[in-house]
Amino acid sequence: MLNDFTWNMTGYIPKHQVNPHGDGIIPYVAERIFQLEPEPPSVGNLNEYILSALHEKNLLHFSFFLHHYEPQLNKRIKSFLGVDGGDLYDTDRFLDIKLSCREQMLQKLMDYDPAKGAEYATYIFPFIRDAMLRFRMGEEKWSVSSLTNYKMVRSMAWLYHNTKDAVNEFSKKYNCDLALAEEYLKVVRGIRNQQPFYVTDEDGEETGEDVALDDSWNYTDILWNGIQAEKVQRAFEKLNYREQTLLEKRLAICMTCGRVGSWKNRPTFEDLAVMFEGSTASGAERAYRKAMDKLTELLVAEGAIHAVRLKQKSKTKRKKKITAAIYEYQADCDGEWGEISVDFENGTAEIIRLADWDTIKTNWFANEAIRYILSLSPDALKKYMLVPLEPPLIS
Structure with missing residues (x-):
């Protein structure tokens, strides 16, 4: 039981302040909440952290594992959110899912058996997916009795959307009678108009098919x-x-x-x-x-959309990491350029000069540019970018 474990973080602190200005957690920090300072001791393989955690019954080593595993976990959650149709940079939802995944990883730590040959990162892979599905199951308007039933409903939805005889295919896949398959089909048909949902394919992978859409398309x-x-x-x-x-x-x-x-x-x-x-x-x-x-x-x-054009004017580095940058921005690809100063270390930005066509009252284009820049890692930002924006209610 985890009750027998300690979690002594003496000597280590979070690398990024979670709420430095009282304005909530920015995406850049949300994707780095497991980062530690100083850097955890080096190991030849990440699984050594897990083995040390189990041997010493100290979850400090689990934190070391999370420090290095976090980019992979972020990638999985972003992929899930992209298929799910949600906002990739809804920070609160991103964090809720991320912490749900960490809780699942902790719960399954005691069940991990290194003798079976799989590394912990491989072993935990399907359980992370289950944690994300369970989170979404709690969000949706329709519900089922268990995660297993939830998966089977989604499987039937995929078959219904992609095969000619979903009932027979479902019956073969789960070795069940046709009557039970019919019941699952009724569930799928019953929720089609309640809320869009995305399904798994026959290998259990998420697909981009929204089976809540009607058979016709507009x-x-x-x-x-x-x-x-x-x-x-x-x-x-x-x-x-x-x-x-x-x-x-x-x-x-x-x-x-x-x-x-x-x-x-x-x-x-x-x-x-x-x-x-x-x-x-x-x-x-x-x-x-x-x-x-x-x-x-x-x-x-x-006039169908808005867009902001970005050009990196200068950047500041410390120990090979970009810590600050100045970007020029142009509203709707026209007019004089404005200027924005971005501090990546603190997750803040300042509007130096408004671009033509930006709104004086809301600074909408500048704020959208700042939101986009801070949503990405500094190393992922290019010198030139054109970012499409949804039409705002500009005043």
């Missing part, structure tokens, strides 16, 4: 939830053939009819490079990014 609804289809179509038609093909293939959407395909089967950049002979995967990706930026500019010109 062009206007599909295209970015409310952006006028006519404006999108006009902007798209101004792209050249290569740009149109890259976007349609990679985004798995037909811009003529509005039909959306499965992202699971969309072509990789390697596939796209083959389509355009003489290109490499990295070249195809660069071409795709340029096409996305061009379409964004065209949509801004059509």
Whole structure:
């Protein structure tokens, strides 16, 4: 039992202050809440931390494991949120899920048996996924009696959406009678109009298929939830053939009819490079990014969306880490540039000069630029970025 363990953190403190200014936790810090200072002692393999925790009955070593495992955990949660359709940078929800995962990892620590050959990170993998599913199960309007039933409902939803005879396929998969399969199908049909939900494929992996959508599809609804289809179509038609093909293939959407395909089967950049002979995967990706930026500019010109253009003017480093930077920003790809100073260490920013077309009352474009910059690791930020924004209620 974990009651027999100690968790003595003497000599170690969190590397980032959780709430330095009383304004809540920013995304940059939320993704680093398990980081410690000083750096934990080096080991040859992360599993050594877990073995030490079990041998010494001291969860200090579990904290060392979390320190190094945190980027991988963040990646899994972001992937889950992206498929789930939620806001990737809803910090409170991100943290709630993250702490739920940590609780599950702690609970399963005592069940881990190194003698079976699997490292702890491999062993805990399915339990982290269960923790995220259990969290979402608690959020949704519909509910079932257990996580097992929840998974089976989602499995039936996938079969219903992707096979001709979901009842028979479900019966074979779970070795159950047809009557039970019919009951699960009734549950799926009953929740279709209550709340969108995403399902697992036959291998248990999350897919981007929203089975709450009706069997028919609507062009206007599909295209970015409310952006006028006519404006999108006009902007798209101004792209050249290569740009149109890259976007349609990679985004798995037909811009003529509005039909959306499965992202699971969309072509990789390697596939796209083959389509355009003489290109490499990295070249195809660069071409795709340029096409996305061009379409964004065209949509801004059509009045369908807003966007903020960012240019890194200067940066400050300490021990090879970017600690501060100054960015120029442009509202809706037009007019004079404004300027923003960003302090990554403290998670703060200051508007030095407003750009043309930014709103004096709300500074909406500048604040959206700051939110985006602080949502990413400083090392992930590029010198030039074009960020599409949802239309605001600007006053």
